[in-house]
Amino acid sequence: MSNEKQSSFRKIMAIRGMGAAITAFIGLIVIYVAFGLINPAVFSGQNIMNLLRSMSKYLLIGIAQSYILITGNIDLSIGSMVGMSAMVAATLMSRGVHPVIAILVALACCLVCGVVNGFLVGKFKLPPFIATLGTMFITRGVAYMVNSNRNTDAIATGIGKEAGDRFQSIFYYGTTLGVYNTFWIALIFFIIFFFLISKTRTGRHIYAIGSNIDAAKLSGVNVVATTTKAYVVSAVCSCMVGLILCAQAGMGNMEAGNMYEMYGVAAGVIGGVSPLGGTGLLLGTFAGAAVWQTLENGLNMIGAQVGIQRVVIGVIVVAAVLLDVVVRGGQFKKKKGN
DSSP states (O other): OOOHHHHHHHHHSTTTTHHHEEEEHHHHHHHHHHHHOOOOOGGSSSHHHHHHHHHHHHHHHHHHHHHHHTTTOOOOOOOHHHHHHHHHHHHHHHHHHHHHHHHHHHHHHHHHHHHHHHHHHTTOOOOOOHHHHHHHHHHHHHHTTTTSSSOOOOHHHHHOOOHHHHIIIIIIEEEEETTTTTHHHHEEEEEEEEHHHHHHHHHHHHHHHHHHHHHHHHHHOHHHHHHHHHHHHHHHHHHHHHHHHHHHHSOOOOOTTTTHHHHHHHHHHTOOOOOTSSSHHHHHHHHHHHHHHHHEEEEEHHOOOOHHHHHHHHHHHHHHHHHHHHHHHHHHHHHHHH
């Protein structure tokens, strides 16, 4: 029985990225307890609920960027898609358009961006940094133009207070089973995309492209289609975060989502998703998003300055990437020695 347990444990640990994900979860517990000992209010039920709601945005953005990082690429347009989603949805609702239609239009705009990114990178072989930098500026431009270069009025002015409150309740302020709906939304997306990348052929192809794109092609992987699917996932998650920010503010802000693409990278790499491609688990991204938000929440509650918060998180991100490079370097040397 003991041998069977050891064998099962080894199989679990052999899953690529599992070690880093477990390390991130352990780090999360240590960080949370440390802040709680300094300020017991960190352990309060309300603070935990607020923490879960706030981390949901980072989790969704982390999923978006993790899918792209695992393919060996990057998506710099994520933050701008968030802003575009928030502005498109808010502008339409503030002008009386039904929330469902506004949401679908915002989603369609983001999906177009995702498909364009996928084709530019997958089919036309543009460097992902350049391709998504271009769409970053385009989508942010759309966010500015959609309401004539100004933030929107309150969405309630167009769809009415009752409908406006319902929209805000669904995406941000409402609760289900004592937990904010924002977290449930993020959790549902996490489960769906975790299953997609872990249990389906598309997921295997995403890892294959990130590990060795030439070998993936020889194995029959459709690189263009798979890359595009990854960018579409990124677009869907970005759209959802835009709707959450819209619900939080009750209006559209042209600068919504600013720098969120980097927050996505941070959530991913802290959780063990390799920026070099081919390695990482969304389970780690979940932990990474939780670590990020716990650090932000804890540092706020002990009165740390914003600058210190950014420095601490920046150091952790660099350390996570450095660790990945060192580990990979050791693996490569070991393979060569064999």
